[in-house]
Amino acid sequence: MSQQALTLEEIQDFKGKYPKQLWLLFLTEMWERFCFYGMRGMLTVFMVSQLLLAEKVANLQYGAIQAFVYAFTFIGGLFADKVLGFRKSLFWGGLLMIAGSFIIAASPKDLFYIGTCFTIVGTGFFKPNISTMVGDLYRAGDSRRDAGFGLFYSGINIGALLGGFLCVWVGKQYSWSLAFSFAGIVMIIGLVTFLFTQRMMGPIGISPLLHLPAGKRKIREIAVFVGSLAVLPIVLLLVTNTEYTDYFMYIIGPLTLIYLVYEMFKYSVAERKKLVAALVFIIFSIFFWAFFEQSGGSLSLFALYNLHDTVVGMHIDPNVVNNTSNSVFVILFSPLIGLLWVWMSQKKIEPNTVVKFGLGFLFLAAAFYVFYATRFFADANGMTSLNVFTLAYLVITIGELCLSPIGLSIMTKLSPKPLWGVMMGMWFLASAYGQYVAGILGAGMATADENASLTTKLMAYTDGYRQLAIYALIAGVVLIIISPLVRKMMQEVK
Ligand code: GLN
Numbered sequence: 001m002s003q004q005a006l007t008l009e010e011i012q013d014f015k016g017k018y019p020k021q022l023w024l025l026f027l028t029e030m031w032e033r034f035c036f037y038g039m040r041g042m043l044t045v046f047m048v049s050q051l052l053l054a055e056k057v058a059n060l061q062y063g064a065i066q067a068f069v070y071a072f073t074f075i076g077g078l079f080a081d082k083v084l085g086f087r088k089s090l091f092w093g094g095l096l097m098i099a100g101s102f103i104i105a106a107s108p109k110d111l112f113y114i115g116t117c118f119t120i121v122g123t124g125f126f127k128p129n130i131s132t133m134v135g136d137l138y139r140a141g142d143s144r145r146d147a148g149f150g151l152f153y154s155g156i157n158i159g160a161l162l163g164g165f166l167c168v169w170v171g172k173q174y175s176w177s178l179a180f181s182f183a184g185i186v187m188i189i190g191l192v193t194f195l196f197t198q199r200m201m202g203p204i205g206i207s208p209l210l211h212l213p214a215g216k217r218k219i220r221e222i223a224v225f226v227g228s229l230a231v232l233p234i235v236l237l238l239v240t241n242t243e244y245t246d247y248f249m250y251i252i253g254p255l256t257l258i259y260l261v262y263e264m265f266k267y268s269v270a271e272r273k274k275l276v277a278a279l280v281f282i283i284f285s286i287f288f289w290a291f292f293e294q295s296g297g298s299l300s301l302f303a304l305y306n307l308h309d310t311v312v313g314m315h316i317d318p319n320v321v322n323n324t325s326n327s328v329f330v331i332l333f334s335p336l337i338g339l340l341w342v343w344m345s346q347k348k349i350e351p352n353t354v355v356k357f358g359l360g361f362l363f364l365a366a367a368f369y370v371f372y373a374t375r376f377f378a379d380a381n382g383m384t385s386l387n388v389f390t391l392a393y394l395v396i397t398i399g400e401l402c403l404s405p406i407g408l409s410i411m412t413k414l415s416p417k418p419l420w421g422v423m424m425g426m427w428f429l430a431s432a433y434g435q436y437v438a439g440i441l442g443a444g445m446a447t448a449d450e451n452a453s454l455t456t457k458l459m460a461y462t463d464g465y466r467q468l469a470i471y472a473l474i475a476g477v478v479l480i481i482i483s484p485l486v487r488k489m490m491q492e493v494k
Contacts, residue, residue, distance in 0.1 A: 006202035012139045017342070019407040021204075022148050024197035026155035029130050031190030033159030035097055035126075036181040038167030040066070040296075041323065045168055046176060050109055057242075059297065062235050063439035064245040065116060066296070068235060071252050072124025074089075075279030077132070077425025079125070079228075081418055085394030086129040086136075086205035087198060089421075092225060093125025094191040101184030114178070116236040117235040123332050128424035130221070135412025136204045136418065141492070143345045147407050150338025153243060154331050161327035165320070208418070238242055249436050256426060263419060271416050275491040278414040278423055280482075282430045284357060285407055289473050290441060291364055291435020291468050292400065295326060296444035298461060300369070303389070306458045311386045318386055325390050328398035330493035337401045352494055353410050356402045358382040362475030367392045368469035375462040382454030413493045441468070 011019060043065060047058040080089035098119030103111050134152050138145040171179035198205075209217045236243045265271045277413070300322050307318035341447070344350035351359065370392035378384040407427055415423040445464030448457045 004089050008136075008203055011137060011200075011202050011204065014137075017339075018143060018148055018151060021137055021197065021200050022134065022151060024200065025130060025137075026132055026152055026157060027029075028190050028197055029152065030127055030155040030159035031186050031193060032094065032097070032130070033156045034163035035159075035183040035187040035190065036052070036123060036163070037118075038163030038186070039101070039116075040081065041164040041168040042176070043116075043173050044178060046108070046112065046171065050176060051112065053057055054141070059241040059439065060245075060342070061239065062296070064239050064242045065120065066293075067249065067432045068120045069123050069390065069487060070435060071248070071430035072121055072426045073126075073128040073432075074252070074256055074422070075429075076126070077128040077421035077423070079224050079421075080129045080132070081208060081421035083209065083224050085124075085207040085209075086133050086143060087201070088221065089125045089129045089245060090194065090205070091191065092134075092228070093122045093127070093129070094194070096122030096228070097126065097186045098122075098191070100186050101180050101182075101187060105177045105180035105184060105326065108180060108268040113236055113240055114232075115237065118240070118286060120235055125228070126196075128421060128428055131419045132424045133201070133205050133408065133414060138412075141411070143331060143350075144342060145413070146406055147338035147342045149154035149405040150334045150341070150401070152408075153401070154334040157327040157330035161324055161331065163285075163328070164323055171288040172197075225417040233250045234419075240296070244278070245436070249433065253429070253433060257431060260426070263422070267416055273489040274414040274491065274493065275379060275419075275423075277486050277493075278411060278455060280427075280486050281353075281357060281410055282426050283431040284479060285403065285427065286433045286437065287471070288360060288364060288399075289431045291337035291368065291472055292396065292433050292439035293438035294442055294468070295322065297438055298452055298464065299446050301446070302371075302458075303460050306374075306382060306384055306461070307386045307389055308383055309386060311390050315474060316386075318389070321386060321393075325393040326347040326397050326400070329394050334401055334405065336361055337398075338405075345411065350494075352487055352489070353406055354486045355480060356406050358476045358479035360399045360401075360403030361472050361479060363402060365393055365469045365476060366470035367396035367399060367474060368465045370395055371465040372462045372469060375458055378455070378458055380455075382456070382458045384458065405413060411494075414490065467488070 011021060014020065045063045047053045047061060048055060053061070054470075076089055076093060080086050084092065095234065096118045100115040100120075100122055102115075103118060104115030131149075131152070134149060135145070138148065163186070167179045167183055170182055193489045207217060207221075213230055260275070263277055267275070300319060303318040303322040307321075309315050311321055341350055341388055353423040369387060374388050374392075377388050407423070409421045411427045412420055441464070445461055448460040452460075
């Protein structure tokens, strides 16, 4: 079979900085993120302007949708490990996402929630598993792995930037139906790209059940496909009744932890220690995302009310800056930081992953301090500098790059192979909690009432950002202090 032509060794023995398969996974993920962030960027605007929801309800539903998207990655990862393999999971997820986009496109106002549920479950099957396949391109101990994830992360953000900008623009200017179809068409391109990628992936991502007779394997696979369709009405119920989101979040986290502990008993003490170290990263990342994801919530309201519209001499809508500057900075800096790690590793001065995470929090703290400092640039009307705000995005992005691509990479380093999908799913589940907590934090910061002056609003939000800066600083320091302990649990993994 042509898929089997390459062996894993041949793939992992690549010369140069990046394996060639990485570029194809990069493109596939780029199109998927285009579709995902395109949909994400349309959600609240569509809910408020077309479905005429109150802003508060729209925000809550947005938070619930985002939380469910990331929560389903755990389930997608689990079924990839146990039944489908990464490739089929990814393909199935992509098909569901395409279906979701076109369902909404068919009649946006009527089918919005149904289509969104397809996207939620689809992303769950797609997102963790493509990241895991990137990990498979590298041998254990290959110091080029972090740089590879860094490059992959640029692909994510090119897609996020294009989708986040274009879909909402097409929706607002031309037609929502066209905008949602656009997301679907782009996802088709993503899946076709993956079809070509597959040929070069050798044994990576194939079924974990090859030892079973084909018939038995098919039955299990079909059960997963049918099960994931059967779950759609439940997701619909949960998303449209946001009070259920609380219950869901209370249950899913503890349940996954119990499951992980059960799995841990199948492994040696040394492997268990690594899994505990992975959990430390996962738990800290919840805090990171909870702060970081203010960008979709409180920071976009801050951008709406309190910012001038001039950045480096150009007139740009502050909300556009809020939505795109993070991606722009990732695209600019991710390859550079990836190469910096490779260079430092050659010089034997590369900080270990725990310290990189700690640095991520220190940058996060600095960024929120800059968001806080916007108050010192405000005029008498409570309007402040978009330049300073954008600078904060630059700093927060450096923090993200010290943590997020490395988090993907470390999940594949610290987990035994049969748990890769689950652990990647847990990594993204932390994002689900982050999104969830972000909403709560943002709501807590919105202390000024609707009719308060802009200066009062500015003070309320920036007070909140100063608090977040302090918490982020504490988290960073704690991480750096406990780094020797975590390092010990990680053993030979750097
Ligand atoms: N921006 C990254 C992505 O879309 C990370 C998202 C996350 O883990 N919260 O993949």
